[in-house]
Amino acid sequence: MKLNVVGKNIIRVDAKSKVTGKALYPQDIYLDNMVYGKTVRSTKPHANIKIDISEAEKVDGVLKIFTYKDVPNKNEHGVVLKDHEVFASKKVVRIGEPIAFIVGETQKVCQEAYRKIKIDYEDLPAVFDPVEAMREEAPKIHGDSNIIYHYKLRHGDIEEGKKQSKYIVENIYKSPMVEHAFLQPEAGLGYLEEDGTVVVVIATQYPHYDREEVAINLGLPEEKVKIINTNVGGAFGAREDISAQIHLALAAMVLKRPVKVIFSREESFIAHSKRHPMIMKYKTGADENGYLQYMEAEIIGDSGAHCSWAINVLRKAGVHATGPYVIPNVKVDTYAVYTNNPFTGAMRGFGATQVPIAHEQQMDALAEKLGMNPIEFRMKNIFRKGSMTATGQILTDSVPLDRCIEAVDEKLKFSQLWKEVK
Amino acid sequence: MKKRGIGVGVSFYGTGYGNGFPDISRAIVRLLPGGRVGIYCGVTEVGQGAKTAMIQIGAETLGLTEKDIDLIHEDTSLMPDSGTAAATRQTYNTGNAIKVACENMRKELFEKAKIELELNSTAGLVLENGEVVLSFFPQKRISFKRLSEIYKDEIIEAGGEFVAQTTTMDPETGQGAPYWPYTFNACAVEVEVDTNTGIVDLLRAVFAQDAGRAVNPHLLEGQMDGGFAMALGYALFEDLKLENGAMKNNKFSKYLIPTAMDMIDVEKIIIEDPENTAPYGAKGIGEPVMIPIAPAILNAIYNAIGIRITELPVTPENLMKAIREAEANKQN
Amino acid sequence: MVDISITVNDKLYKISINENMRLIDVLRDELGLIGTKEGCGEGECGACTVIMDGEIVNSCLVMGFQADGSSIVTIEGLEREGDLHPVQRAYIEAGAVQCGFCIPGMVLSTKALLDKNPNPSDEEIREGISGNLCRCTGYNKMLEATKKAMEYIKGE
Numbered sequence: 001m002k003l004n005v006v007g008k009n010i011i012r013v014d015a016k017s018k019v020t021g022k023a024l025y026p027q028d029i030y031l032d033n034m035v036y037g038k039t040v041r042s043t044k045p046h047a048n049i050k051i052d053i054s055e056a057e058k059v060d061g062v063l064k065i066f067t068y069k070d071v072p073n074k075n076e077h078g079v080v081l082k083d084h085e086v087f088a089s090k091k092v093v094r095i096g097e098p099i100a101f102i103v104g105e106t107q108k109v110c111q112e113a114y115r116k117i118k119i120d121y122e123d124l125p126a127v128f129d130p131v132e133a134m135r136e137e138a139p140k141i142h143g144d145s146n147i148i149y150h151y152k153l154r155h156g157d158i159e160e161g162k163k164q165s166k167y168i169v170e171n172i173y174k175s176p177m178v179e180h181a182f183l184q185p186e187a188g189l190g191y192l193e194e195d196g197t198v199v200v201v202i203a204t205q206y207p208h209y210d211r212e213e214v215a216i217n218l219g220l221p222e223e224k225v226k227i228i229n230t231n232v233g234g235a236f237g238a239r240e241d242i243s244a245q246i247h248l249a250l251a252a253m254v255l256k257r258p259v260k261v262i263f264s265r266e267e268s269f270i271a272h273s274k275r276h277p278m279i280m281k282y283k284t285g286a287d288e289n290g291y292l293q294y295m296e297a298e299i300i301g302d303s304g305a306h307c308s309w310a311i312n313v314l315r316k317a318g319v320h321a322t323g324p325y326v327i328p329n330v331k332v333d334t335y336a337v338y339t340n341n342p343f344t345g346a347m348r349g350f351g352a353t354q355v356p357i358a359h360e361q362q363m364d365a366l367a368e369k370l371g372m373n374p375i376e377f378r379m380k381n382i383f384r385k386g387s388m389t390a391t392g393q394i395l396t397d398s399v400p401l402d403r404c405i406e407a408v409d410e411k412l413k414f415s416q417l418w419k420e421v422k
Numbered sequence: 423m424k425k426r427g428i429g430v431g432v433s434f435y436g437t438g439y440g441n442g443f444p445d446i447s448r449a450i451v452r453l454l455p456g457g458r459v460g461i462y463c464g465v466t467e468v469g470q471g472a473k474t475a476m477i478q479i480g481a482e483t484l485g486l487t488e489k490d491i492d493l494i495h496e497d498t499s500l501m502p503d504s505g506t507a508a509a510t511r512q513t514y515n516t517g518n519a520i521k522v523a524c525e526n527m528r529k530e531l532f533e534k535a536k537i538e539l540e541l542n543s544t545a546g547l548v549l550e551n552g553e554v555v556l557s558f559f560p561q562k563r564i565s566f567k568r569l570s571e572i573y574k575d576e577i578i579e580a581g582g583e584f585v586a587q588t589t590t591m592d593p594e595t596g597q598g599a600p601y602w603p604y605t606f607n608a609c610a611v612e613v614e615v616d617t618n619t620g621i622v623d624l625l626r627a628v629f630a631q632d633a634g635r636a637v638n639p640h641l642l643e644g645q646m647d648g649g650f651a652m653a654l655g656y657a658l659f660e661d662l663k664l665e666n667g668a669m670k671n672n673k674f675s676k677y678l679i680p681t682a683m684d685m686i687d688v689e690k691i692i693i694e695d696p697e698n699t700a701p702y703g704a705k706g707i708g709e710p711v712m713i714p715i716a717p718a719i720l721n722a723i724y725n726a727i728g729i730r731i732t733e734l735p736v737t738p739e740n741l742m743k744a745i746r747e748a749e750a751n752k753q754n
Numbered sequence: 755m756v757d758i759s760i761t762v763n764d765k766l767y768k769i770s771i772n773e774n775m776r777l778i779d780v781l782r783d784e785l786g787l788i789g790t791k792e793g794c795g796e797g798e799c800g801a802c803t804v805i806m807d808g809e810i811v812n813s814c815l816v817m818g819f820q821a822d823g824s825s826i827v828t829i830e831g832l833e834r835e836g837d838l839h840p841v842q843r844a845y846i847e848a849g850a851v852q853c854g855f856c857i858p859g860m861v862l863s864t865k866a867l868l869d870k871n872p873n874p875s876d877e878e879i880r881e882g883i884s885g886n887l888c889r890c891t892g893y894n895k896m897l898e899a900t901k902k903a904m905e906y907i908k909g910e
Contacts, residue, residue: 005481006702009640010488011846012474014467018854019842019861021789021829028788045667095667128667153596174733178660181679181889183793183801184855197499205466206506211498227498233791233855234889235468236652240508265794269672274662315441319591319600324434332596340667346508348652349709352435353716360431360717361730374430374721383434383606391591393599398697398705401606404630405432407691408610411628417428417612421725469853469890640849640895647892648852674798674887682880682893 014231023231026201027187031258034189035063037251038110038261039244040100040117041270042092045305045340046126046139049092049119051099056116061109063255065117066101070250073219077242079209079345081307083142086217086246091124093141094305094340096270101247103259130302130337131279141305141338148303149311151318153332155390161294161329165285169365173358177277177302180347184233185268190248191258198225198249203232205239213242214249225249237346238272241308273308273345276301276336278317280358286366292381294329295362295390297321299355301344303336308345310336317351322390323359324401325381330390373418375409423617426625427726431717432608435710436601438511442590445511446583447519448502451480451527453578454492457552457567459484461523462494465516466507470708471641472516478637479517479701483524485549502581510706513637514603515586517701523582530580534573535564587699603697605705606632609650609714613722617745620738622658622723629715630691634705639692642707646690649711651680657716658736659684758822762787763831771818778802778813780821781828789829789858793887800886803859804828810866810885829858832865840906841865841899848899852890860886864900868907874900 017023042049053065068075068089075089076082088099099119104110125139132138133146140146162168188202198220204210207227215222232239244261251259263271283296299317303310318334347353367377383389385399409415439445449463461480467473477491484491494500504516532544535554539562541547548557554569556562569578591598612626629646636642659678663670671677696703716734723741724730729748731741759768762785771780781787781804790813793801797812804813805827832839838846841864851857860883867874867882874882879900883893 001696001702003482003702004485005478005488006637006704007635008478008638009849010474010478010638012471012641012849012851013477013488013493014473014854015846015849015851016838018851018857019829019838019845020833021787021858023854024788025791025855027792028782030783030786095669126667128664151596152594154594155597171730171732176660176734177662177664178656179662179677181674181677181887182855183799183853183887183889184791185793205468205508207466207496207498208464208503209506223499225498229466229496231854232466232468234853235466235507236889237508239468240506262792265673265796265799269669269677312440315591315600316436318596319436319440320434324432324604324606341664342662342667342669348649348712349435350509352433352709353653353656353713356431356433356713356717357720357734360433360714361720361724361732364429364721364724365730378430378432382432383604390596391600392597395604397699398603398632398634398695398703399606400632400693400695401432401434401608403693403695404606404608404632404691405430407630407693408430408608408628411689411691412428412610412612412626414428414430414610421428471852644849644852644891644895647894648890649892651892652889673796674794675796679887679889680892681884681887682896683884685880685893687876687894687897688892 025184025231025233026189026203027262029189029201031191034258034260035103035105036107036110037247037259038102038114039098040114042088042095042097042099044092044121044123045095046124047092047121048090048124049088049121052118053100056113059109059113059116061105062113063103066250071217073217077213077246079241079308080311083306094342101251103251103255126340128339128341130300130339133337133339141340146338147335148307148338149314149336151315151334153318153330153390156329158294158296158329158331162285164287164293166288167366167369168283168285169362170283173280175278175354175357177344178275179269180236180238182234182236182238185263185265186243186271187262188244188248189258189260190252192252192256196224198253199228200245200249201228201230202245203230203239205235210245214246217246218249218253236348240346241273243271274342275347276313276344278354280355282358282362284362284366290370290372290377290380292325292327295322295327297332299334301336302339302341304339304341304343306343308343313351317355319391320352321355323356324383326383326387327390373415375405375415378405424614425617425726426612426614427722428612429718429721429725430610431714431721433713435605435713437514437603437706438509438586438588438601440588440600442588445505445515445586447504447516448583449520449523450502450579450581451523453566453570455570457565457570458490458492459486460492460494461520462501463516463520464501464504465495465512468507470645471638472507472512474641475513475637476516476520480520480524483521486552490552510709513704513706514700515584517704518584519582521701522584523580526580526582530578534569534578538564538572603700603705605707605710607710607714609718611718611722613719613726615723615726617727620741622736624686627686628689630693631707631711632693632695633707634697634700635694635703636692637704642692643690645707646711647688650688650715651685653712653715655680657719657734661735756819758819760821761825763828773819775818776814777816777818777821780818781813787828787830791855791858800859801856803862803886805862805866810863829862841903844899844903844906848895848902850891850895850899856886856888860888860896868903
């Protein structure tokens with residue numbers, strides 16, 4: 001196929017505006033008659049709350065302090081389960097959960113009011129370890145079980161696989177909770193157009209989803225809500241859940257003035273999701289000729305205090321748990337679990353970044369037992385065109401994994417170095 | 423003592439929302455005054471280069487250059503929903519929607535050209551540098567600009583949609599076709615481990631990424647470098663230090679991400695094997711580019727010092743702890 | 755309030771500012787120079803980098819009154835009569851830009867580096883931009899851009 005534009009190193013169309021400093025992110029937009037917002041967040045991981053805004057409201061320059069009572073329609077949102085409250089009403093389930101949104105003439109006014117907000121916390125038993133959270137007697141975060149999701153993968157016959165395996169390796173791997181650390185902290189503006197359309201200016205990964213949530217919370221039809229997506233200063237999954245969109249829309253609708261909010265870096269850290277930490281118990285077996293015969297894994301992912309994408313992330317982890325290898329007998333169980341930790345959600349790789357920490361080390365451990373070069377061992381077992389995955393899917397097209405491995409082997413001289421070390 | 427080791431990591435990654443969930447991208451293409459083409463599409467540019475790549479796919483399909491196309495993708499009241507900029511789905515899903523919309527637009531332009539050029543049919547018409555041309559009698563041609571003038575009140579436009587093909591998995595066995603397509607990669611590194619300090623230094627890195635087809639090789643390399651750096655932080659430094667639900671490392675002075683001095687040159691290899699269902703064969707690579715790096719580093723550490731590190735991150739403290747534990751185990 | 759006079763991008767400003775305003779607030783909120791970005795507010799990320807009397811500073815760590823009498827270059831000051839600075843051009847051509855939020859600071863750090871050392875080694879380039887965090891690019895294309903800019907500057 002002769003291509004003229006695809007395949008060419010076209011210069012990024014947004015590069016010039018970015019190197020000249022002209023590219024606008026939400027924090028760069030200043031509107032006439034604009035006021036500022038500040039989010040009040042929980043400082044406790046699990047507690048019943050009572051909020052007293054009476055002193056804060058008296059601060060000169062405060063326009064309004066929004067709480068759950070001010071949300072016109074549903075006080076909830078969430079990409080899969082609606083388990084975030086727009087503002088916590090009775091209890092908080094994590095540090096950083098929004099409780100109120102102060103709007104004042106200046107940022108200084110908001111700061112002053114912030115100090116005068118009184119939140120009475122009645123601590124509840126909390127749970128931070130997902131394994132403990134799975135127990136029946138553990139404190140419950142939402143509803144009557146902390147187990148959000150259990151994915152089961154059953155392929156072939158595990159007992160037969162064990163019988164066929166001359167070498168078996170078994171390990172428990174743990175991956176940490178980490179932060180996206182994009183460079184542009186969350187910021188946004190809300191304002192009203194003349195016809196009453198509520199506009200939210202934000203940097204988001206999915207403007208139409210934001211529109212849907214805002215419309216539901218405000219009780220407006222979707223065509224009365226407009227999301228303007230500016231330049232986005234990095235995302236990596238952390239701009240999929242709602243941040244300030246609903247607060248800004250609500251404040252603009254009620255106050256009929258442009259409202260701006262900018263998160264500090266510390267606020268950004270506690271406001272958005274994190275990568276799911278996972279505990280991954282693996283058993284992998286190969287026969288004497290170096291062919292994989294079975295794999296068994298139990299994977300527990302800490303979803304923190306909200307579901308966000310936990311179901312999809314643990315599903316993806318489960319599907320990718322084998323790695324890109326043909327294994328005839330597979331049993332995988334993955335669990336997504338609520339705790340009172342910071343909530344976890346989408347982050348680059350989405351569950352498929354965690355499991356290779358386990359399966360790739362299992363591969364090397366097996367190769368060592370077999371006395372094989374890890375590349376040679378992989379080449380015996382990898383997916384190729386026509387291979388079947390553990391979910392029974394046939395890879396019918398474009399499976400150039402062999403070429404990827406051969407390319408790095410050749411360039412690093414891996415196999416040659418391996419022989420020399422031996 | 424400083425010890426060297428080599429390690430490899432490989433991975434696969436399934437594109438899209440998956441599990442049969444309706445994963446839909448949409449685009450509208452419109453002829454603008456002056457003969458430019460507008461693509462209206464809710465594709466988000468998060469830095470990955472989607473804006474440029476989408477314009478390239480549109481330009482290719484319409485026989486234009488990237489300079490002839492405006493992508494309108496900021497305002498929900500002006501553009502159709504194209505799903506989220508996530509799940510490595512924009513190049514594949516939204517790229518496909520834009521390609522379909524542009525193919526439909528091509529048909530619209532042919533129909534209008536047939537009328538204006540007084541032809542019997544659209545057979546033999548092609549798009550060339552902003553003109554509709556009868557390929558076997560090139561004197562018969564009309565520019566997009568001229569068409570936009572003639573049809574200024576009756577806008578020439580076309581829509582396109584792409585729905586990804588996945589199936590739900592069986593709830594008891596997990597059997598099904600949850601994602602499509604899959605993308606593959608491999609990374610090999612050489613490290614040097616200082617067993618007195620626990621510091622792991624990367625000496626060399628080679629990284630091969632399957633892209634189906636690279637829409638824009640420079641952008642793709644940028645993703646590979648960026649994914650590598652993020653994975654380096656994941657493997658060796660990043661730690662939020664959670665205590666009772668609180669992050670102790672909650673700002674950049676405490677939560678360390680790689681700087682230019684921590685990164686090394688990465689020898690990047692793009693592997694092309696066009697995917698039939700993808701726009702010009704191009705698969706997404708945004709997430710896959712971070713996946714095989716940490717495993718390669720971990721395997722190289724084992725190769726260097728003979729200790730398997732099962733918990734990230736491999737900070738100097740954690741590595742020294744692992745070394746001490748291994749020594750204690752040996753003595754017992 | 756305190757009166758200061760500062761030269762920004764060759765233009766002299768005499769303004770009255772609040773004592774607790776940082777230089778970044780003066781540039782963004784008072785002068786409308788929004789190309790200077792705030793990424794952390796504690797001098798760690800370098801997104802707010804500007805050149806002050808020839809030296810790069812984090813404008814979030816400099817108080818507005820401390821800038822009194824100084825000469826500042828921000829990202830908006832690099833273009834000359836519509837022509838991009840060689841460092842800007844090189845960043846575009848090398849594909850060193852992704853989300854763009856770190857870029858104004860990164861470009862200024864690169865410029866300051868090349869002003870002082872027209873022939874930096876790879877190691878010196880890495881060190882020169884190590885005060886500027888970027889989460890997207892892995893820095894390698896920035897290295898390439900810096901080398902390209904070196905050539906452009908030599909050719910001028």
